Amino acid sequence: MLDSQANVKPALFKKSIQRPALILNADYRPLSYFPLSLWPWQEAIKAVYLERVNVAAEYEEVVRSEKLTLPLPSVIVLKNYVVPTKTVPFTRATLFLRDEFTCQYCGYKGKDLTFDHVVPKSRGGKTRWDNVVAACQSCNLRKAAKTTSQAGFKLKKAPTKPSSEVLLNKGKKFPPSDMHKSWIDFLYFEKDFD
């Protein structure tokens, strides 16, 4: 336990280095998969200090206060279960995740995706789950203000609003690239890690 007067400062790692803690719900599942629920080390240490979490795994580095040296937590578990939210926000991130970062016209997968209104805005198309899809820049340019049939395009799948379960499962397929090895035991990604 930290001393109440403790002035916690990182001792053996540089502040500029990211050492986030994976935050798990009381049932040991991540609070969210996409983005993966991570807390900055400062928040993780504070939660440990306030006894709101248990530490499940640690980094090799420590943080040092005047009286105590604490291992830096890499996985922490909430003591009180938080009911996961079922609402799905309509954002670029969740839209790309629904479409699995794939152009819904040509199947291109890449980081430079944009989004396209199936029924163009100029024709009254709304910015909604059922009218916006991930699209590559070239399809987006070629389609422009045309309808799908005018552009000779065919959607891979009719867009709909995804359920939170569907998004959660898709989120598991897209883990962050800078995963700490201690997190892997707590995640159930459908891909292998080196």
Ligand SMILES: [Zn+2]
């Ligand atoms: Zn495309």
